[in-house]
Amino acid sequence: MIIKKISLENFLCYYGVKEFELSNGLNVILGNNGEGKTKFFEAVDWLFNGDDRNLDLLVSAKALHETEKNESFRVRVSIDVEQYNEKKSIAKSFIVKKGGKNESLISNYMLEGVEETSTGERCQVDGKSLLNRVFPFQIRKYSMFKGESELNIFKNEDALINLINLFSDAKHFEKYSEKCAFLRDKAEKAVEDATKCDKKNQGLYKKLTSEIEDLKNEEYKIRVHLNSVEEQIAKIEGKLQEAECHVKNADALETINKRIKIIEGKISDINKMIDENYTTSLFDENWILVNFEPIQKEFSEKIEKLNIKKRELQSEFDRQIGQKEGEKKAKTELLNNLIPLPVGVPSKAYMEEMLKDEFCKVCNRPAPKGSEQYDFMSKRLEEYLNSQAPVEEDKSIKVLFENDYTNRLSTLSVSHEDNLANLRKIRFKIKQLFRFNDSRKKDVEEQILALEKEKADRERIIGDSSIGAEKLIDVLKNYNSWQADKTLRYKEKIDYQKKLDDNIELIKKKTEEKENIDLKTAQTFQIKTREILRDIEKIFVETKEKKFDGFIDQLEKKSNSIFESLNIESFTGTIYFNKKVIGEKMSVIPELQENGRTFYKPNQSLLTSMHISILFAISELAFEKSEEEYPVIFDAPTSSFGEDKTFQFLNLIYETENQKILLIKDFLATDKTSNKLVIKKEFSNVNRNKAFWVVLERPFDKNNLSTINTNVITL
Amino acid sequence: MTRKDDILSNVLKHEMLKDKYHLSQKAMPKTIKEALSSSNPIIKSIALLIDNLENTTPTSDTVLRNIITQYLNESAL
Numbered sequence: 069m070i071i072k073k074i075s076l077e078n079f080l081c082y083y084g085v086k087e088f089e090l091s092n093g094l095n096v097i098l099g100n101n102g103e104g105k106t107k108f109f110e111a112v113d114w115l116f117n118g119d120d121r122n123l124d125l126l127v128s129a130k131a132l133h134e135t136e137k138n139e140s141f142r143v144r145v146s147i148d149v150e151q152y153n154e155k156k157s158i159a160k161s162f163i164v165k166k167g168g169k170n171e172s173l174i175s176n177y178m179l180e181g182v183e184e185t186s187t188g189e190r191c192q193v194d195g196k197s198l199l200n201r202v203f204p205f206q207i208r209k210y211s212m213f214k215g216e217s218e219l220n221i222f223k224n225e226d227a228l229i230n231l232i233n234l235f236s237d238a239k240h241f242e243k244y245s246e247k248c249a250f251l252r253d254k255a256e257k258a259v260e261d262a263t264k265c266d267k268k269n270q271g272l273y274k275k276l277t278s279e280i281e282d283l284k285n286e287e288y289k290i291r292v293h294l295n296s297v298e299e300q301i302a303k304i305e306g307k308l309q310e311a312e313c314h315v316k317n318a319d320a321l322e323t324i325n326k327r328i329k330i331i332e333g334k335i336s337d338i339n340k341m342i343d344e345n346y347t348t349s350l351f352d353e354n355w356i357l358v359n360f361e362p363i364q365k366e367f368s369e370k371i372e373k374l375n376i377k378k379r380e381l382q383s384e385f386d387r388q389i390g391q392k393e394g395e396k397k398a399k400t401e402l403l404n405n406l407i408p409l410p411v412g413v414p415s416k417a418y419m420e421e422m423l424k425d426e427f428c429k430v431c432n433r434p435a436p437k438g439s440e441q442y443d444f445m446s447k448r449l450e451e452y453l454n455s456q457a458p459v460e461e462d463k464s465i466k467v468l469f470e471n472d473y474t475n476r477l478s479t480l481s482v483s484h485e486d487n488l489a490n491l492r493k494i495r496f497k498i499k500q501l502f503r504f505n506d507s508r509k510k511d512v513e514e515q516i517l518a519l520e521k522e523k524a525d526r527e528r529i530i531g532d533s534s535i536g537a538e539k540l541i542d543v544l545k546n547y548n549s550w551q552a553d554k555t556l557r558y559k560e561k562i563d564y565q566k567k568l569d570d571n572i573e574l575i576k577k578k579t580e581e582k583e584n585i586d587l588k589t590a591q592t593f594q595i596k597t598r599e600i601l602r603d604i605e606k607i608f609v610e611t612k613e614k615k616f617d618g619f620i621d622q623l624e625k626k627s628n629s630i631f632e633s634l635n636i637e638s639f640t641g642t643i644y645f646n647k648k649v650i651g652e653k654m655s656v657i658p659e660l661q662e663n664g665r666t667f668y669k670p671n672q673s674l675l676t677s678m679h680i681s682i683l684f685a686i687s688e689l690a691f692e693k694s695e696e697e698y699p700v701i702f703d704a705p706t707s708s709f710g711e712d713k714t715f716q717f718l719n720l721i722y723e724t725e726n727q728k729i730l731l732i733k734d735f736l737a738t739d740k741t742s743n744k745l746v747i748k749k750e751f752s753n754v755n756r757n758k759a760f761w762v763v764l765e766r767p768f769d770k771n772n773l774s775t776i777n778t779n780v781i782t783l
Numbered sequence: 784m785t786r787k788d789d790i791l792s793n794v795l796k797h798e799m800l801k802d803k804y805h806l807s808q809k810a811m812p813k814t815i816k817e818a819l820s821s822s823n824p825i826i827k828s829i830a831l832l833i834d835n836l837e838n839t840t841p842t843s844d845t846v847l848r849n850i851i852t853q854y855l856n857e858s859a860l
Contacts, residue, residue, distance in 0.1 A: 240790055243836055247847065251832075254848050597855040600825050604832065607797040615793070 069151045069202050070727050071699050077144040078131040078164075079114075080107045081764070083777040093757035094722045095729045098736055100745060104762040104778035105731040109214055109703040115145040115160045116199065116208050120177040123162050132164065132172060133774030140165040151202050151696070155184040158199050206230055207698050210686050214703045216672065219679030220658075235689045236619035241612035248605035255598040262590040269585050276582040283575045290571060294564040295648070297557055304554045306668030311547045317529050318544035324526045325541070331519045335512055342508045343501060358494045364484045371474070371481045378474045385468040416456075419449045620645045620656060626685035627658075627678075634677045634720050641667050643678055658682060672708035677717075680705060687726055699727035706732060715754060722755040747783070759783040787815040787837045794829055824858040 070092050076082040081104045088097070088108075099105035114126065123143070131141050146159035162177040181198030184190045203211075209230065213219050232238050260277075263269055311318075349355045422428060423445055428435040435441030529540075586595060627643045641660040648655050660667040660678060670678070683700065691697050706714045714734045721728060735751035738744065747761060761781040768775040792813070800806045804825055811826075812818040818830030831851050835842050842850070 237789075237793070240786065241793075244790075244832065247832065247836060247844070250844055251848055251851060255852065258852075593856045597852060600828060600855055601851075603799060603803070603825060604828055607794055607799055607829070611794050611797060 069149055069696060069698055071147050071149050071729070072155070073146075073148040074108075074112060075144070075146045075148075076108070076111050077161075078128040078141055079111045079126055079143055079145055080128055081776045081778040082107065082111070082780075083128045083130040083134075086778065086780045088760055088780060089758070089782065090727070090729065091757040092727050094718065094755070095727070096718065096754065096756045096759045097729065097731045097762060098747065098751070098759065098783075099731065099733060099762040100736050101733055103764045105733065106214070106703055107778070108762065109212070109701065109731060111145045112147070112701060113212055113214075115147065115158065116203070116212065118160070120162070123174045123177060124164075124172060127164050127172060128777075129773035130775065130777050132166060135164075135166045137166055137168070149202055153186055156198060156202055157182040157184075158195050158202070160195070203698060207690055210683060210690075210700075211698055212701045213683070213705060216676045216679075216705060216707055219676060219683065219702075219705060231623075231686065232616065232619060235686070235693050236615060238612050238615035238619060241608060241615060244608040245605070245612055248601070248608050252598070252601040252605045255594070255601045259586050259590045259594045259598050262594055263586050266589045269589055273582065273585055276578055276585075280575060280578045280582065283571055283578065287568065287571045287575065290564055290568045294561065294568060297561045297564060301554060301557045301561065302666070302668070304550050304557060305666065308547065308550050308554065309668045311543050311550070314540060314543045318540045318547065321526060321529050321540050322544055324522055324529065328519060328522045328526065331515050331522060335515045335519070338508050338511050338515065342505050342512075344505060349498075349501075353494070353497070354491065355494055355498060357491050358498065360484075360491055361488060364481070364488060368481045368485065371477045374474050375478060378469065382468055416449070416452060419445060419452070423449065617647075620647065623682070623685055623689065626688055627682045630684045630724070631678060631681035633723075634681060634717060635674075641670070641674075643681065673710075673713060676706060676708055680721075684721070684724060691726065697726040699729060701729040701731075703731045704733065705730065706734075711735065711750070715750065719755045722757075751783075785815070787833050788813070790833050790837065791815050791818055791830065794833075795826070800825070824855055827858075828855055 071090050073090060074088045075085060076087075077085045088095075097105060097108065099108075127143055131143075135141050140163050142161055142163055144159055144161035146157060146161075148155065148157050150156075158179070158181050160177075160179045163175045165173040165175065167173055179195030179199070181193040181195035182190055183193050183198065260273075263273055343349075346355070418429070422430075422435070423442070426434060426436045426442060428441050428445065431441070433441070435445060624643060624645050631643055641662045644659050644661045644666075646657045646659050646666075648657065658678065660670050660674065680702075687698065687700055706717055709717060711734045714732060718730070721730075735748045735754070737746060737748050739746045745763065751759075759782075761783055762778050763781060765777040765779050768777075792811075795811045795818075796808075800811075801808070804823070806823065806826070812821055812830070815830055815834055818826050819834060821827045821830065828851050831854065832847070835847050835850070841847075
């Protein structure tokens, strides 16, 4: 089926009648954003799949504005198609009658069909049935795609069943699986009933049946867990792959961050070593005394001179004092006869002994108490004792150097002299400290240079990465935790797989036990019937699976062949249809693989290529099955491609067989001199069978829909 | 080839018929009519099943069961 013409009449931005005379092969419709591409797509979608709801939302505002009150106009979308050399037209329309301001009355909604035979005879037919005949509903579902997100048809759970129903022989075997299961069930029941009739078997048989049932329930649960773990592994793998493109950078960033930290630590340590508290050292460490020695020398010389002078003065003073005292003493001695004891009396004790003995040992004759001799001795002793009594100092005589400052200065000078050895070291210490600080400052400068280099490297890494530094560090953290998680999940998977295997083995064992009882008890014909029905069920189920796998294999091969041609000279990987069966539900997920490894996070452009390849493969399958081609309509399918890849893409799909209508915004630019929208020269190199440009009539007011009218220019 | 024959030929390609029932491909019926006349219980049962399910008015489950089970029970005797 080929769409020869699409006509839009007063449909949204298409005011009046606008026609697209299409060709077989590639039809490209160019249009800037908001100039009518999507409205074209919506018009066709409304014709194929729409109904009579919200019709007022499809009316051209300009048509409504231009129409007089109580006047009517038509909103219509129609296609002219050619099928088996016969022309057919399908049109969907309704009438709008303008009422008061902004009011409209909708009527006469209809879907019409017209068939024209090869002889040129035209006849009116039911539009809906004609549409389903020329373009079956199931095929239409895989013919129209808006944006890149809709291209993944397998997002829809029913897509696989629909495709199988459309294209695979597997659909013929579906009912056999059900019927065979029913027949086998009944045969099982017949055997069971027969076995149960034998009462001796009842207990054990019941027990085995219950155990097998429990084990099967358990098996289902394990399969659910296993599937869940597999899904988790796939998710983790996806995250890891996404992170992998950053993780190399993240790894390098972490290393550099560590190095930066070490260098910063070194700088801090070196800075701590630098001692520049010179003011403190000036006083606490006596640095201020670094030039004290000559002062001390001068001080010392002065003190010495002072001491000499002092000694001279003191000597003179002492002499004078001595003289005075000598004079005084001499006077006293003269007064006291100078001899305290008589001649021949050696000491005070000798005199006291003579008095005690009342005998004069000088005269060698007795001197009794009261005698003249005795009184003489006693008087002389008293005089002696009086002369020996301490003489009170003469307070009238003053000390020359009352405070002894000179001595103190001398002591200070001596002390300074003693300390000079230490003071002499200060200069060396200062030199040493300055040298040390200078050296450390040089170290700091070197470390700062190294730090700047590391920081520059870090900037480069962050610049090379598509994500920021913080996220890059997070990526590494997450990457490591995801790796650990993955290992854990794989372990879980192995555990569940083992549980499942054990369970299956146990079911097999119990079933054999149960069947042994059947063999001994039930009738042979019942056993044989059951066995044949079991085998028939297996044969049909496996034949269906083989057909299904064959279809998927065919789809996969075709998709990959197209996928490869769409991505010449760039990485494609391989499209792989991952079949999953949980319980009775089967699903197929198309994945990209590289050497058998699933590529979880392909970029949007690659993903779009993959989805388009699958859609084209389905389109080819449709052709092979029905020996008829159907058109595909894509609205902005290559937004993520960029103009170069779109150019390449268009030239490649030009080579494919069926009719394609592509709405794209590429190859348009504003001319700098005229400031008008123009088609780029590059578009002339795009292979296509037909091209159109949908462009808003200028001038228009973007805030006033009644000024909006899209013109169709055939290029 | 009718759809019945097509389904039959697909099913009769199954390995089990050769491995377990020792039926060679050469000996396999080509049409549903041939299969319905087969003396082999599994071939005839398959044929009965296909013949019933591909009829424009398929028989009910119970009738289908009676036909096939009865045939198998009797042929197994």
